[in-house]
Amino acid sequence: MPRGKVLVAQGGGPTAVINQSMAGVVLEARKFRNVELVYGAYHGVSGIVNEEFLDLTQETSHNLEMVANTPSSALGSTRDKPDLKYCQEIFKVLKAHDIGYFFYIGGNDSSDTVRIVSEEARRADYPLRCIHIPKTIDNDLVGNDHTPGFPSAARFVAQAFMGANLDNAALTGVYLGVVMGRHAGFLTAAAALGKKFPDDGPHLIYLPERTFSVDKFLADVKTTYEKYGRCVIAASEGIHDSKGTPIITQLMSQVERDAHGNVQLSGTGALADLLCDEIKNKLGIKRVRGDTFGYLQRSFMGCVSDVDQREAREVGEKAVQYAMWGDRDGSVAIKRTGFYSVDYQLVPLESVAGKTRVMENEFITDSGTDVTDAFRMYLRPLLGSGLPDAYRLRLNKVAKILNPGK
Amino acid sequence: MPRGKVLVAQGGGPTAVINQSMAGVVLEARKFRNVELVYGAYHGVSGIVNEEFLDLTQETSHNLEMVANTPSSALGSTRDKPDLKYCQEIFKVLKAHDIGYFFYIGGNDSSDTVRIVSEEARRADYPLRCIHIPKTIDNDLVGNDHTPGFPSAARFVAQAFMGANLDNAALTGVYLGVVMGRHAGFLTAAAALGKKFPDDGPHLIYLPERTFSVDKFLADVKTTYEKYGRCVIAASEGIHDSKGTPIITQLMSQVERDAHGNVQLSGTGALADLLCDEIKNKLGIKRVRGDTFGYLQRSFMGCVSDVDQREAREVGEKAVQYAMWGDRDGSVAIKRTGFYSVDYQLVPLESVAGKTRVMENEFITDSGTDVTDAFRMYLRPLLGSGLPDAYRLRLNKVAKILNPGK
Known part of the structure; x- marks a missing residue:
């Protein structure tokens, strides 16, 4: 184990548990005697090229534990997507600061950034161990059963739809x-885990894995609304x-054509609003409400899966162990070993970098608007313990007196 | 205590704890020997006029407790606002079903509906005890320290802004x-309870109690963004x-004028999107994101204040006690007696009905864009126990090597 400093950074969109992985790296790395100092890059790769480092060796263990339980990226993040030149800048800084573990x-x-930096170091014959630690609420990394951050976001979505379904049952509409x-x-499909009773919503689920037709959508909504008197x-x-x-582009251009102008409809609520307008105008249903979950679903404080927390911590800890005791760079991947149990593997960076996983066919019903039991079995253990549960009053109806026939 | 049936109904927007009040009524009413049966009206007053009743005497105590912990209106709700004729219909049905307690x-x-029904009964010399039980996430009932449902919704808003602030600190922008x-x-102001550190968001709060000027708003955002490099x-x-x-009407009509068309921008995300567009276009800030909390804030499953649950239960229980042991109709009101403790009073229906409370001046700072410590003291105990807390890494900065001056 060569001596050197450790550098940890966080990239892309924050999640509810990304700080668990950071704390896992820092707390584990501080146990190794060959580790001189543990640095954190402030705002991801942009912090590296600007030499914005925090000395995490000076941080208390207790505060690291508290930060681990706090959502969003405590080190700050960035949307920068480094090209070769940017990665060469990163490498230059790592070298200047005597970083041995990244x-x-x-x-x-x-993961693609890690791959390029790893290659730069090898080319320069500089001893640098590079490990990518998975994180994304989209759950779209290949080679992983699932990715840290996704379970907590999925729990938010499931709980949100549990509540939205109850609200819609009380004041009916769409x-x-x-x-x-x-x-x-994956995250949209998690809405299905909010269902308990057969007539509960979400009644229809639309995924990017299937082609969306506005006409088919309106027909689906009409059928559901006629069947249940409501539709989620x-x-x-x-x-x-x-x-x-x-x-959203398709519907927006229609609006533009209608108005013969250059209406700008950019903004996060637009898709929901446009689809709701279609339902109101084409189906004549009065009470139609649309919500865009936006940033709440990835940053809401107080909705987290304990399984997700544990695994996010472990991928950080394992990353350090692979770096110290292993002999190659790579990406830590989660593999499912039981119902429910996981183990970790270090997979080649090339196998993850730049690739996108989408939902497997076996997870989507033939109708294209619902998920299968295979998906429910896949997702349920990830949501963790203490998931709320919705109860109903039993329908002990009283006979009518004034209008007995009705 | 005259013999008779009890009828309970839920009206207006669902809340996280409205079923606590319903369970409070049912469980307490079932203890009184003069109560023949306990009915629930299905979908509020519209359920009454249609004689859609559930016999809650047949419901198990355990299931009532489970339903009490479930958000939204388990009996269903309605947006009907009964006029005199509608209330006469209600009274006719109550009489037919031998309802003695409403x-x-x-x-x-x-509360206005209860007031009119109460008058109808008195006019007809029919023995009917009518009690209004408070509920609204808007916290706008006069004569109440606060209203059941508001604390849980406020907790959601505070937690949402805690997370949104952390997200915005990681990936900066507006x-x-x-x-x-x-x-x-009140509910918007609850966002302030998400703040911990002096530079945390929300940095600006806009309330309906103050006049909103788009120009002033843009100036506020510019100042904040220049100060913190971000703005929530x-x-x-x-x-x-x-x-x-x-x-929203003002900004929409601008869009219409610009396009010389009849663009329909109805839908819940519009205000956030339009304000974000203003910031992007007028201030030239790139990363501007808007969320509309929509139905999540009143129905999200798994975000509830235990203080709110307890009080919502108690107003239901107290309503029955006032009805059985009292001699007049009225509305149950929450009065604060300590920090933190409450008691309940039965106040005249006329004093609540049709009136709207807004935020007291002492709760809003002179700037008009923040709340005072008086408001924080008012709201904090209502949010209940176990509120999440955000932690930060301490800024132990590392000296730069390549660019030591910067």
Whole structure:
């Protein structure tokens, strides 16, 4: 184990448990005597190129534990997607600061950065161990059973739809919730875990893995509304038509054409609003409400899966162990070994970098608007313990007196 | 105590604890020997006029406890606002079913319904005890320290802003969250309880109690953004200009004028999107994100104040006690007696019905964009126990090597 400093950074969108992975790296790394200091890069790779480092060796263990339980990226994040030149800058800084171990917590873009930096170090014959630590609420990393951050976001979505379904049952109408996940529908599909009774919503789920047709959508809503007197819908922000054009773009251009102007409809609530307008105008249903879950679903404080917390901590800890006791760079991957149990593997960076996993076919019903029991079995253990449960009054109806026949 | 049946109904928007009040009524009423049966009206007053009753005497105590812990209105709700004729229909049905005790859980519209039904009964010389039980996330009932449902919704808003602030600190820019409350700003103001450190957001809070000027708003955002490099904003859906015109209407008509068309921008995300567009276009800030909390804030499953649960239960229980041991109709009101402790009073229906409370001046700072410590002291105990807490890494900065001066 060569001597050197440890550097940890966080990239991409924050999650509820990304600080668990950071704390896992820091607390584990501080146990190794060959580790001189543990640095954290402030705001991801942009913090590296600007030499914005925090000395985490000076941080107390207790505060690290408290920060681990706090959502969002405590080190700050960045949307920078480094190209070769940017990675060479990163490498230059790592070298100047005598960094021997580089840990980057992030999605597939981040793993690609780790891959390039790793190659730069090898080319320069500089001893640098580079490990990518998985994180994304989209659950779209290949080679992983699932990714840290996803279970907690999925729990938020499931709990949100549990409540939205109850609300919609009390004041009936159509409710549509738009969920994050541009390419992978896992998070949207998590809405199904909010169902308990057969007539509970979400009654319809629209995923980016299937082609979306506005006409089919309206027909689905009509059928459901006629059957239950109400309709709860979960739609991914990434739904698109057969050409791959996002539905939001399609509907917006219609609005523009109608108005003969250049109306700018940018903003996060637009897709929900446009789909709700379609339902109101084409189906004539009065009470139609749309919510866009937006940033709440990835940052809400106080909705976290304990399984997710534990695993996010472990991928950070394992990353350090692979770096210290192993002989190669790579990405830590979660593998499922039981119902429910996981183990970790170090997989090649090339196998993760730049690739996108989408929902497997076996997880989606033939109708395309619901998930299978296989998906429910897959997701339920990830949501963790203490999931709320909805109860109903039993329908002991009283006979009518004034209008006995009705 | 005359013999008779008990009828309980729920009206208006669901809350996280309205079923506690319903369970409080049912469980307490079932203890009284003069109570023949306990009915629940299905979907509020519309269920009454249609004689849609559930026999809650047949419901198990355990299931009532489980339902009490479930958000939204288990009996269903309605948006019907009964006029005199409607109330006469209600009275006719109550008489036909031998109802001796009528409990209606709802906001100020519901209390007005109770008032009219009470008068009808008196006029007909029919022995009917009518009690209004308070409920509203808007906290806008006069004569109450606060109303059941508000504390849990406020907790959701505070937790949401805690997370949104952390997210915005990790990936900087402007974040705007639109909160419910058309006339009263209590729920929007609850965002302030998400702050821990002096530079935490929300940095700006816009309430319907103050006039909103788009120019002033943009100036506020600019100043904050220059100071902190980021800006988190909480805005009430009810913000309006000096003439009382809602800002959403004002901004929408601008869009229409620009496009020379009839663009329909209805839908819940519009206000957030329009304000974000203003910031992007006028201030040139790139990363501007808007969320509309929508139905999540009143129905999210798994975010509830235990203080709110307890009090919602107690107003239901007290309503029955006032009905059985008292000699007049009225509305149950929450009075604060200590820090923190409450007691209940039966106040005249006329004193609550149709009136709207807004935030007291002492709760709003002179700037109009923040709340006072008096408000923090008022709200904090209502949020209940176990509120999450955000922790930060301490800024032990490492000296730069490549660019030591910067």
